[in-house]
Amino acid sequence: MSWTRRDFLKFSAALSTGALAGPLLACSPSTVSRGSIPESLAALRERRLDYRKARAVPTICFGCTTHCGVIGWVQDDRVRLVEGNPLDPNSQGTICSKANGMISYTDYPERILYPMRRVGPRGGGRWKRISWDQALDEIADRMRPLREAGTPERFVFHYGRDKTKGFSKRFTDAFGTPNRLNRRSICSSNRRAPLMSFYGREFEWESQDLERTKYVLNFGGNPMEAYQGGLFMRKRLIDAKVDRGARIVTFEVRPSATASVSTEYHAVAPASDGAIALAMARTIVDEGLADRAFWERWANWDFDEMRAHLEPFTSAFAEAESGVAATDIERIAREFARSAPACCTMSNRGSAKHYNGVQADRAIRMLDVLVGNVGRPGGFCLSSLRMWKNRYGQEGLPVIDQPAPRPHAPKPWKPGTREFETLPRDVQERVRAFPEEWQERYFGELATPSEYPLSWHWYAMRVGQLVHPYIQQRRQEVDVYMSYTLGAAYGFPEARLAREVLTDEALIPFHVAIDVSYGEQAALADIILPDATSLERWDAHSTNSYGLRPYTGIRQPLVEPLGEARPAQIIWRDLARRIGGGMERYFDFDDLEDYYRAWYAELPIDWETFKARGIWMDEDRPLDYELHEREVPAAEVARAEIDPESQTLFVQKDGKRHTIGIVRDGRPVRGFPTPSRKIEVRDETFPLAARLTGLPASDINASAVPTYARVPEHVDLSDDEYVLTTFKWNVHTQGRSAYWKHAAEIVHTNPVMMAPVTAERLGVATGDEVELTTYRPKGASDRSGERDPVGRLRNRVRVVPGMHPRVVACAHHSGHWEHGVVARGGEPTIASARVGMNADTSELDALAREIWWSKDRGGVGHGVAINDVYPINPAPLVGGQNWFDNVCRIRRVSGQKDPRTRA
Numbered sequence: 001m002s003w004t005r006r007d008f009l010k011f012s013a014a015l016s017t018g019a020l021a022g023p024l025l026a027c028s029p030s031t032v033s034r035g036s037i038p039e040s041l042a043a044l045r046e047r048r049l050d051y052r053k054a055r056a057v058p059t060i061c062f063g064c065t066t067h068c069g070v071i072g073w074v075q076d077d078r079v080r081l082v083e084g085n086p087l088d089p090n091s092q093g094t095i096c097s098k099a100n101g102m103i104s105y106t107d108y109p110e111r112i113l114y115p116m117r118r119v120g121p122r123g124g125g126r127w128k129r130i131s132w133d134q135a136l137d138e139i140a141d142r143m144r145p146l147r148e149a150g151t152p153e154r155f156v157f158h159y160g161r162d163k164t165k166g167f168s169k170r171f172t173d174a175f176g177t178p179n180r181l182n183r184r185s186i187c188s189s190n191r192r193a194p195l196m197s198f199y200g201r202e203f204e205w206e207s208q209d210l211e212r213t214k215y216v217l218n219f220g221g222n223p224m225e226a227y228q229g230g231l232f233m234r235k236r237l238i239d240a241k242v243d244r245g246a247r248i249v250t251f252e253v254r255p256s257a258t259a260s261v262s263t264e265y266h267a268v269a270p271a272s273d274g275a276i277a278l279a280m281a282r283t284i285v286d287e288g289l290a291d292r293a294f295w296e297r298w299a300n301w302d303f304d305e306m307r308a309h310l311e312p313f314t315s316a317f318a319e320a321e322s323g324v325a326a327t328d329i330e331r332i333a334r335e336f337a338r339s340a341p342a343c344c345t346m347s348n349r350g351s352a353k354h355y356n357g358v359q360a361d362r363a364i365r366m367l368d369v370l371v372g373n374v375g376r377p378g379g380f381c382l383s384s385l386r387m388w389k390n391r392y393g394q395e396g397l398p399v400i401d402q403p404a405p406r407p408h409a410p411k412p413w414k415p416g417t418r419e420f421e422t423l424p425r426d427v428q429e430r431v432r433a434f435p436e437e438w439q440e441r442y443f444g445e446l447a448t449p450s451e452y453p454l455s456w457h458w459y460a461m462r463v464g465q466l467v468h469p470y471i472q473q474r475r476q477e478v479d480v481y482m483s484y485t486l487g488a489a490y491g492f493p494e495a496r497l498a499r500e501v502l503t504d505e506a507l508i509p510f511h512v513a514i515d516v517s518y519g520e521q522a523a524l525a526d527i528i529l530p531d532a533t534s535l536e537r538w539d540a541h542s543t544n545s546y547g548l549r550p551y552t553g554i555r556q557p558l559v560e561p562l563g564e565a566r567p568a569q570i571i572w573r574d575l576a577r578r579i580g581g582g583m584e585r586y587f588d589f590d591d592l593e594d595y596y597r598a599w600y601a602e603l604p605i606d607w608e609t610f611k612a613r614g615i616w617m618d619e620d621r622p623l624d625y626e627l628h629e630r631e632v633p634a635a636e637v638a639r640a641e642i643d644p645e646s647q648t649l650f651v652q653k654d655g656k657r658h659t660i661g662i663v664r665d666g667r668p669v670r671g672f673p674t675p676s677r678k679i680e681v682r683d684e685t686f687p688l689a690a691r692l693t694g695l696p697a698s699d700i701n702a703s704a705v706p707t708y709a710r711v712p713e714h715v716d717l718s719d720d721e722y723v724l725t726t727f728k729w730n731v732h733t734q735g736r737s738a739y740w741k742h743a744a745e746i747v748h749t750n751p752v753m754m755a756p757v758t759a760e761r762l763g764v765a766t767g768d769e770v771e772l773t774t775y776r777p778k779g780a781s782d783r784s785g786e787r788d789p790v791g792r793l794r795n796r797v798r799v800v801p802g803m804h805p806r807v808v809a810c811a812h813h814s815g816h817w818e819h820g821v822v823a824r825g826g827e828p829t830i831a832s833a834r835v836g837m838n839a840d841t842s843e844l845d846a847l848a849r850e851i852w853w854s855k856d857r858g859g860v861g862h863g864v865a866i867n868d869v870y871p872i873n874p875a876p877l878v879g880g881q882n883w884f885d886n887v888c889r890i891r892r893v894s895g896q897k898d899p900r901t902r903a
């Protein structure tokens, strides 16, 4: 089933009308002023931005994972407006509607402003305000004995988004716990692993040269609405298409905004992207369109072996798997190859977050290598993070003048250590069989789950969705659990299990949450510590650059923290000082500005200029094309040895070989930062990991080379079974934006989207209610053999032409029961919690009355929290959550069209 651009105009029109209907007003500026004296809504509304009086301060947006350089306009000690910073080479001065959410979340009337301690049972919603001294003393008293007893691992630090650039790691390392956990698996690990396997861990993200490309082959990436770095791509993609006539081809399961602006959109069967990519590879090879010279110079897999491997993946096979016509697959493959090197692939969670997703992304990445566009103008580029020479003479990131907490950094849990002996027998056996270098990186089952070794093989990606079940299974005893920018209790798969564990005081005796808003996670804490928001704090910033020149930026406070909020770095510093035992010496600074000034000591411009610009980049540096062809400096060559067989240059460090380059045509060049210095299209790490964890060699995830097999759950789907997809609204960010003023006004629900034929089959129309039942996946590790129901949810239908008929899709972000009155769709929050947060309850009642979408006012309501029905479903070896695989059955609940639901 294929759609052309023309078909699309009507969908995008249908999608955009309605979305903006309704009065634009409502969830108010703040009722809380600096110093927290409640001010009336009316008085605040009177104030307007006056550029003559306002001060412009550059900083880095925290509205989503993209982290754009922005400029905040500050007037009368409040931030009035956030605009783009044109010096940011990634965002080029553009922003999105979420950016001003930073103002909403800073000034939200129900923001947490004081340390609070729970009163009554955990999760009971009753709190009392305590002083910082009380809060920090109590936490330090809980933590200190763990460190003194030599069991620092019983302190678990779990974060969602940490932009303190190593500061929180300073804290966990100084404490000595290896249990520094994140949510990488929930987000993008299946998508990063293939990249790091191909190009080396330094390149966990690519930077396609969209400013010069002629052809973009997109497998499910959605930069027009989401995508880490989506904003950096939007303008570049539109310019490419409109100004230069570039073609954008998108494979999706639903008409996302990216599909809508693409030249072509093909609705594909879920998780069939790998089959399409392999069939395209076969066409390119068969028709002599491959850049064989590039392949032979840089790929680590024999060309003829590769050709033989592709034999079964015909375009007819891919058509049968995906529903995309074989003729289209071949045509697109040709067009793509003929545009080389000015062509690139693109993909994100849509292709990767499936049982077969790691291999699908490897197949997609292989297309670039085949046509030789890697690092070429208009092609698939890899931008370095290295910026300038630091004091050690290395090209690098900023350095910091504080002692590194090495003495207390965690040590591996190797056979013979105390920690190792506490592991279950089967785990001990598995780890004993690991190669020495894997054992060097093993830190127990929470940080480095032995069944998912590729979650930590390249770098510490962690398997966040297993943290709570593993704690429940007592694979790690926990005394103190600290949540930081984390919403697991709402947004992880099977979130109710996370809540169950977080509520159980026998499993987690003490829970500290550092947050800005009273969300579902904070609600299950014992002590809540109020963080400064992104408009009130310092952070260092760097990321891959689509401008192909590395840069760095500074987040700086535009205003003082409200109430008693404190930046997390100060919280950790003060905790470290209280815990003592030597920990304090890694936090020997008084002021955060001093800390970051020292961090940037080597920056080629002075600190005040950096603060005034917000961004620094070496404008004279050549663009990061073909980094792999750059010559290794003679001095380095002189110190290196050469391996005669692989032609790699290497040095010995700590008794190990580190490759630093490779000889090509007699020239010592850098190559790629992989062990072979080539692009590892073939990677024996996959079968090795499979063998060591007992995954059958026949499993798709055990393959050394990119391959395809259908997701086990999708084989023989019966007529009444569908695949549930989830996605992100363009104006929302995860579970944390439901109360942001502009976001909530525009989108506040998440109907179940389905194709007209699907709706017809189910006998439903837009506005009708359906019930979805999801099932636990079968067939791999951590899966039971049965198709057991996991959960049920009821929600309204929205019929959307252009959806794949087998797919239903439901957005994240809605249906909160915490995060205050706006996120709750007008329902007031428990009174004592409000008092704890010192908000004026009459103001909140007034705010509740302004929620025009509240059910009480005849509105559509605030949507449905969907994450309890998602089974915990990690992909084998890498551990990324397979978000888009879930099989569900759908039942019509009411045929009564609800007139309040807009299409």
Ligand SMILES: Nc1nc2c(c(=O)[nH]1)N[C@H]1C(S)=C(S)[C@@H](COP(=O)(O)OP(=O)(O)OC[C@H]3O[C@@H](n4cnc5c(=O)[nH]c(N)nc54)[C@H](O)[C@@H]3O)O[C@H]1N2
Binding pocket: 064, 065, 066, 187, 188, 219, 220, 221, 222, 223, 225, 226, 227, 228, 229, 230, 251, 252, 253, 254, 256, 268, 269, 270, 271, 272, 273, 348, 349, 350, 351, 725, 726, 727, 728, 729, 730, 731, 732, 733, 734, 809, 884
């Ligand atoms: N507005 C906004 N932007 C954000 C975020 C946000 O919350 N809101 N979050 C940020 C974060 S943390 C992330 S991880 C990124 C995520 O950025 P993306 O990965 O680009 O977006 P998601 O919505 O997670 O994407 C999944 C997309 O894949 C599609 N899809 C599902 N199954 C398949 C399939 O089998 N094949 C194909 N081809 N497509 C499929 C879905 O329909 C959906 O559009 O966005 C970041 N940017």
Ligand SMILES: Nc1nc2c(c(=O)[nH]1)N[C@H]1C(S)=C(S)[C@@H](COP(=O)(O)OP(=O)(O)OC[C@H]3O[C@@H](n4cnc5c(=O)[nH]c(N)nc54)[C@H](O)[C@@H]3O)O[C@H]1N2
Binding pocket: 062, 159, 160, 161, 183, 186, 187, 188, 484, 485, 486, 487, 488, 491, 492, 514, 515, 516, 517, 519, 520, 521, 522, 531, 532, 533, 534, 568, 726, 727, 728, 733, 734, 735, 736, 737, 811, 812, 866, 867
């Ligand atoms: N159904 C479904 N579920 C999904 C997804 C999906 O597409 N569909 N996407 C998944 C993805 S890609 C991701 S990355 C995860 C995200 O999952 P999480 O990282 O857990 O979620 P967030 O909602 O971004 O934020 C978590 C918490 O951070 C707090 N917070 C926000 N700003 C600050 C701050 O400045 N300081 C502090 N201390 N706290 C702050 C918020 O109040 C919130 O409590 O969700 C995943 N869940």
Ligand code: SF4
Binding pocket: 061, 062, 063, 064, 065, 066, 067, 068, 094, 095, 096, 097, 098, 099, 231
């Ligand atoms: S994309 Fe929008 S919300 Fe995300 S960082 Fe950039 S401006 Fe902020």
Ligand SMILES: [Mo]
Binding pocket: 186, 187, 188
């Ligand atoms: Mo994410």
